[in-house]
Each structure stands twice: as C-alpha cells, then as structure tokens.
Amino acid sequence: MxxxxxxxxxxxxxxxxxxxxxxxxxxxxxxxxxxxxxxxxxxxxxxxxxxxxxxxxxxxxxxxxxxGHSHPHVRQRVDEQMRVLNTHTRYLTEPLIAYSERLLALFPPELSKIVYTCTGSEAVDLALRVARYETGARGIICTSHAYHGTTAAAAEISPSLGPNNPIGPEVILVDVPDSYRDDPTAAAEIFAARVKAAIAMLGQRGVGLAAMIVDSVLSSDGVQTDPAGWLAPAADAVHEAGGMWIADEVQPGFGRLGTGWWGFTRHGLKPDLVVLGKPMGNGIPIAAVVGTDAAMDRFGRDIRYFNTFGGNPVSIAAANAVLDVIENDxxxxxxxxxxxxxxxxxxxxxxxxxxxxxxxxxxxxxxxxxxxxxxxxxxxxxxxxxxxxxxxxxxxxxxxxxxxxxxxxxxxxxxxxxxxxxxxxxxxxxxxxxxxxxxxx
Amino acid sequence: MxxxxxxxxxxxxxxxxxxxxxxxxxxxxxxxxxxxxxxxxxxxxxxxxxxxxxxxxxxxxxxxxxxGHSHPHVRQRVDEQMRVLNTHTRYLTEPLIAYSERLLALFPPELSKIVYTCTGSEAVDLALRVARYETGARGIICTSHAYHGTTAAAAEISPSLGPNNPIGPEVILVDVPDSYRDDPTAAAEIFAARVKAAIAMLGQRGVGLAAMIVDSVLSSDGVQTDPAGWLAPAADAVHEAGGMWIADEVQPGFGRLGTGWWGFTRHGLKPDLVVLGKPMGNGIPIAAVVGTDAAMDRFGRDIRYFNTFGGNPVSIAAANAVLDVIENDxxxxxxxxxxxxxxxxxxxxxxxxxxxxxxxxxxxxxxxxxxxxxxxxxxxxxxxxxxxxxxxxxxxxxxxxxxxxxxxxxxxxxxxxxxxxxxxxxxxxxxxxxxxxxxxx
Known part of the structure; x- marks a missing residue:
C-alpha cells in the first residue's frame, strides 16, 4: 500500500x-x-x-x-433526526422517499430506482449480484489496478489490493490507457479493443459477460481523466455483448469533478447501474446503487434485498444535508x-x-x-x-x-x-x- | 418472506x-x-x-x-462527536482504541483482536474471507434456514432468502434439531453427527472445510435456544477437522439473551471469529469481527482490510454510549x-x-x-x-x-x-x- x-x-x-x-x-x-x-x-x-x-x-x-469536516448543517440535521426517529425501511418513512426523489432528479431519467446500503463496498457487491442475476452470466471486467471495495466479491475485482488478494477466474483485468505515456487521441479505441478481447475471453472461459465496472475517474489506476469520453466506446462494446456497465461513482460522484454531479456524464455513456458512496453522508455511513428499471426489476422481485441500517432516517438526514450544502454553497x-x-x-x-x-x-x-x-x-x-x-x-x-x-x-x-x-x-x-x-x- | x-x-x-x-x-x-x-x-x-x-x-x-429508540445518551454522545471529528482509521484516534479495549474486555481473553465494519453483512463477509484465507479451504457449513446477510458471500450462506437465492457448491446446509419436535437430550449429538457428515461431503467435493457459521440463537431457524450447550459438540467437530467456528452474534449479542454478553457462552464453545452487528450502535451503522490472533494474523498481514466508515469516531461514540447504557441500566x-x-x-x-x-x-x-x-x-x-x-x-x-x-x-x-x-x-x-x-x- x-x-x-x-x-x-x-x-x-x-x-x-x-x-x-x-x-x-x-x-x-x-x-x-x-x-x-x-x-x-x-x-x-x-x-x-x-x-x-x-x-x-x-x-x-x-x-x-x-x-467539510464537522459541518454544522450536517451535524444539526443529524441531531434533529436522532432526537426523533432512527429505524429501518420496512416501516414507511417519508424523508427516505423525499430524499430518493431529490437524488434521482440529479440523474438521467432512465436511472430511476435506488437501493440503499451503508458502504460503497456493499453497493458494489449488490451491483454485481444484480448484474449477474439479470444477465445469467458470471464474468466481470474491471481495470487492472482497480479498487472497488472489500467484500469478497468486491475484493475479487480490486487488483490494487495486491498480489495476495485473489482475482477469480470469472474476472478479467484490462489495462487502462496511460494519459501521460500513450497517445490520448487513440485511448478510446485502444481501450475498447482491450475490452472486446476480454469479452471474448469470458466467452471462451464459459462464464459469459455480466458486467464491466469502472471508477469513472480511474483513481486507483492513477487518475486517468482525459480525454473526456474515452470510456464510451468500451461501454458500447459491453452493451453490444449483453453486459451491464456499472459506473463506480464512489470517488468521482457528488460534484467532485466540477463538471456536474457524476463522472460518467463526462464520458457520455449510459450506465445500467451506478454505485455511490464515500461523500454521500459526509461521514455518516450511507451508500447506494442507482439503476435502470430493467437492471433492478427481476432481482428485486425474485430475491429481495434488505440492509438493516441502509437508508435509515439518520443517514438520510445526513445525505440530504450534504445535497443542501453542495447546492447552496x-x-x-x-x-x-x-x-x-x-x-x-x-x-x-x-x-x-x-x-x-x-x-x-x-x-x-x-x-x-x-x-x-x-x-x-x-x-x-x-x-x-x-x-x-x-x-x-x-x-x-x-x-x-x-x-x-x-x-x-x-x-x-x-x-x-x-x-x-x-x-x-x-x-x-x-x-x-x-x-x-x-x-x- | x-x-x-x-x-x-x-x-x-x-x-x-x-x-x-x-x-x-x-x-x-x-x-x-x-x-x-x-x-x-x-x-x-x-x-x-x-x-x-x-x-x-x-x-x-x-x-x-x-x-431504546432515540436514546438521549446515545444522541448526546453522537452529537458531541459530530461537532469535533469524524474521520477514518488511517489516522490515530484515541477513542477507537479505548472502545476496543472496553469491548474486548467483555470477551474471553483469546478473542483479542477487532476489525470494524459498518454492517453485520460486511462482518460476516470479512469473517468468511479471513477463514478461507487462513485455512486455504473454501467450504462453509451453515444451518438450513440461516440468515447471515446480503453481500454475495453472505447471501450464499443465507438459505432463508428463498429458492431464487443461489447456495453455491462450496456451502453445505445442515438441519437444526427442532426443540419442539425432537428429543432435546439428543440434540447435541444429532447435530454434531450432521456436521461431521457435512465435513465429509466438503472433502468429497474437494473444497475442504474453512468454517462453520452459526447464529448463536438460531433466529431464522425458528429460535432454537435449548438445551444450552447443544452447539458445543458440533464446534468440536469443526475444530477437529481444522475449520473455524464463526459465532454470528449479530442477533443474540450485547446482552439480549440475559445470560451474559454473548450467545456463544451459553453453549460453552470457543469461537475463532465472532461477528457483531445490529444493536452495537443503537442504529448508527457499526459492526465488527472479533477474533483470535491465530485467525486474524495472516490475512491482516498479507491482504490488509480498510473500511472507510468502519470504526469512525461517530460510530464509536454511539457504540460506547450503548455499552454505558447496558451497564448503567x-x-x-x-x-x-x-x-x-x-x-x-x-x-x-x-x-x-x-x-x-x-x-x-x-x-x-x-x-x-x-x-x-x-x-x-x-x-x-x-x-x-x-x-x-x-x-x-x-x-x-x-x-x-x-x-x-x-x-x-x-x-x-x-x-x-x-x-x-x-x-x-x-x-x-x-x-x-x-x-x-x-x-x-
């Protein structure tokens, strides 16, 4: 490390x-x-x-x-909620719904459904479960120095955890174009070609393509931001092969890139699932998967998902306060x-x-x-x-x-x-x- | 459901x-x-x-x-901490250490190391990773109507999620003695025999035994509490076969059973790993794995584990306040x-x-x-x-x-x-x- x-x-x-x-x-x-x-x-x-x-x-x-650390508005909203109610999502609570409406309004309309978790790792893990269930395939493509989290399934797609952390046979790693050493005008094409080769390899292994997951700012791969749009042809290749594109917005999301709320919009691509985390509650644990109806529907009906603390009123209060501050300031x-x-x-x-x-x-x-x-x-x-x-x-x-x-x-x-x-x-x-x-x- | x-x-x-x-x-x-x-x-x-x-x-x-809901002491401690600091465990913070010392004092001395997560699911998932890494085996035994969580690895050992939730080939389910219909004096022996058969089956499948995980109150299996001690011979069988015993204390833990702090002590067994969750922060997300040095050491050195929100100062403040109230009241x-x-x-x-x-x-x-x-x-x-x-x-x-x-x-x-x-x-x-x-x- x-x-x-x-x-x-x-x-x-x-x-x-x-x-x-x-x-x-x-x-x-x-x-x-x-x-x-x-x-x-x-x-x-x-x-x-x-x-x-x-x-x-x-x-x-x-x-x-x-x-910002110890932000007074977040603190105040959390404290108000702690005085009143902190329970789970199997009872009806209005603030959960109101925040979900507010959050979804920040996404393209086809990304229309949310599931809350407590951490980005849980959100990544759930996105993988959803993609594998919906596609019936097991294969996942990720970048060769990616970090996506610490559950068993998330660690398996996190080669940056080092050589002792096993990358399973269902996972293919693809190298990211180096925005310093490689020709930037060729980045999109080269990366899409590598992704197509990975898709073919998953076919040969008999596991098929469930999804490709990419941190939209490629943080662990050395922060590869340019040129904007270089991820799009790879996403097209994944969609053509019947796989899902999972945009990992745990690091770039919530406005950090200064170009809108999410990193994937810089690339002009259409994710099926988006993973949110770290900044979402300014330190109060809350994370989420946002997805299309098509991606979320069958898993939700057939299996269900309940996260005891996920989307609890206190976490929602913190998350709502974060949006207030980002917008107001x-x-x-x-x-x-x-x-x-x-x-x-x-x-x-x-x-x-x-x-x-x-x-x-x-x-x-x-x-x-x-x-x-x-x-x-x-x-x-x-x-x-x-x-x-x-x-x-x-x-x-x-x-x-x-x-x-x-x-x-x-x-x-x-x-x-x-x-x-x-x-x-x-x-x-x-x-x-x-x-x-x-x-x- | x-x-x-x-x-x-x-x-x-x-x-x-x-x-x-x-x-x-x-x-x-x-x-x-x-x-x-x-x-x-x-x-x-x-x-x-x-x-x-x-x-x-x-x-x-x-x-x-x-x-209790909206407990004023928990609220106050959380608010005090929110005013001061909420950061991660890669900086040194004293309250994390002090709480860990306090929590470990409630366990038998051989359970001497902690890793914090945000949810019971994450803690179960980590315990499985640790057990599989340490033993080099993949097989897990759980009870036939168990619930252990919602990450991919935890769902795989949660048959109570229903028929659409896949139980992998590395998992063997064993039926729990029915404390209403079966002879209670034979429960321990019958269960241990089933566990031994499951261990043999994992050997035949070529995956070996990594661990057995049991909710110490068997909640999803219908709350099977009696006779106290009926789990112990199964735990002996697991240890004899070189596997770890994971005590899932997410539901029985923190004094609920009225017989001490943890459910496994009623059974007189020695877990290698203990999973804590739900009541730990009275609703503020915090969970943990407590384990022996032998269980935790190699995974920790070789792979590391970092949970961004895990054990953050606000969650620790809530968890500390919960111990205050349990003890004081x-x-x-x-x-x-x-x-x-x-x-x-x-x-x-x-x-x-x-x-x-x-x-x-x-x-x-x-x-x-x-x-x-x-x-x-x-x-x-x-x-x-x-x-x-x-x-x-x-x-x-x-x-x-x-x-x-x-x-x-x-x-x-x-x-x-x-x-x-x-x-x-x-x-x-x-x-x-x-x-x-x-x-x-």
Missing amino acids: ANAFDGNDELLEPETKELIRRRSAVLAPSYRLFYRAPVSVVRAEGVWLYDAEGRRYLDAYNNVPAV DLIANASAVGARLRSGLEQVARRHPTIGHVRGCGLFVAAEFVGDPVGREPDAATASAVVNELRDRGILISASGRSENVLKIRPPLPFQAEHADHVVTALDEVLTATTKKKSN | ANAFDGNDELLEPETKELIRRRSAVLAPSYRLFYRAPVSVVRAEGVWLYDAEGRRYLDAYNNVPAV DLIANASAVGARLRSGLEQVARRHPTIGHVRGCGLFVAAEFVGDPVGREPDAATASAVVNELRDRGILISASGRSENVLKIRPPLPFQAEHADHVVTALDEVLTATTKKKSN
Missing part, C-alpha cells in the same frame, strides 16, 4: 508511540496507518485537521467529509474553479521541477506524476513517497496512488479555496527545491 | 396509499414493507413508535435500538427477568389456546410456535400471520419467522419492562380468544 506507516517508531513522539502500541494490541493486523510518522487527530473543521498539540493540517486528501462550481487553479499551479511547479512529469485531473480530483526524468518517464515512487511525507511534516495531508505508487493524489473536501490550493502549490515547490538542493550537495 | 405487505392497498388510508405509491416510484422492487397494512412511522422513544396520527405502537420486535439482568416473565405469560396463554404449540427463547429473544393441533404439531403459518397483523392493529409490533413462518418472533428493545411484557401477553390472549370465537360462530 502506498504511504503506509512501516512500523518503525524510533523517531516518533512518546505519546504517538504509546497510542500505536495500544492500537496494535486491540486492532487486527489488517489495519494500516498513513505516513512515516502517523498523524494523531483530535478534531477537524472545514478543510483543517488538528492534532493534540494544536498543530493544524490542511486536508488535501479526504473525499468523505465532502462538504455552489460547491460544484467551486470544485471546477479551485481545481483548475490547483492544476495550473502544479504545472508551473512541474516546469521548475522536471521530476513532476505530468499534472492531470478534473475538478478537485488532481494528480501529479513523479518520474525519474521527463524523457524516460520511468515512475519514481520514492520521490512521491518522500514528497507526501515532507508535505505531512509541513502540515499538508495528501497521499500517493497509481500502479507504481508514484502519483500524488490530491482530493480535498469540496470547500477547498484558492488560498488552500496556493498553499499546496507553494509547499510542494519548497519541498522539491529543498530536495533538489540536498541532491546537488 | 414472512409478514411482507402483499401490495394490496385497497383498505389502506389515502395518506398511506400515496406514500407507498411515491415509494414504489423511486425505490427498487428489492424493498419489502411489513404487515398487511404497512406502518407509517414519524417518531419513536424508548419502546414506543408513533405514527403521523399520534397512534402509538409498542415495539416488541426491533433489536437495533437495543437501549443493568439491561442484561432486565432482559433475563422480563424475558422470563414474558415466556411464562405466553405459556399460560398457550395453555388456553392449544394453537400455540411451544413457547421458547432466552432473555428478550422469545418465540411462540403456532400449530394446527398440539398432537400433529403441523406448522400453522396462517394463524401466525393473522396474529402478527391483529397485534399490529392493536398497536403491538412483532413478526414471524422460522422455516415454516409459523413462529412469532418477539425481540424488543432491552429496556422492555414487565408492564410491556404483560401487555403483549394480554393482547395475544385477546386476539386468540377473538379468533376462536369467530371460528366457533
């Missing part, structure tokens, strides 16, 4: 050491911490996290607190404007520091790729990791991603302002200047 | 009809409502739910609001005392109405089984369903379960008092007396 604490606690403060010791005694070894020196957090507000000593960290990484336009400014600033830094080979992204989903040199373009994970940790020490939180873990992933809460973007750009410039000086000494 | 609304809205009030119409327009057909006449709920407090007209319903069914002792009174009252009703063939249960997990006559003992789902709906019309909410859907499932919030138990008993007596009169006219 990129940016994981490696267990070396020699240089840590005694309080941090002691917390890590207590933590390791009770949490399973499944848990990982971020950073060479893990960050101990006690409070957060807006785009800032604070540690016990009052040091503040600019949050340039977390997409869950989409409308015009956060999609903000993501577009501040994201553009951030990318522009990073491009200027890249001109001074050729170790940044490529800056890309869309809205407030921004990537900067580190390479050994701009001609050879070989991935430089060591510099990416050093930069992530140097920025942490200067009070800015980001992380790295991509197949080679050499891509800075900058993905802040949506109320990120121009001054915050400038602060990231300046700090990165300083870090790289210091590194260059060190190297030349 | 037992007690599902059948879609016939002819006799419903116009407001209810309209809500159902709007609901069907936006929610997928996966959703089911309870009751012949669905209940529209607007608020709830303690053991009472209220509809828009101010009618109140005694909640004798819901185990999620374990310490002595709710385990209350479950024992009020549960015993409820069963005793139901047994008196059964003496007057032989259609109730058997009353059983433990603490506040109580079942009453309806039969055509006490000699033939054939299941009578029609009467169970009629009684559930008559009680609903009299303002008492319960449901039915079991393989034949003829078992009343009474499973109220833990602060249920003697007067509430008496109210259920009296109402049931009245309903059955009215039914008998109707029949004899």
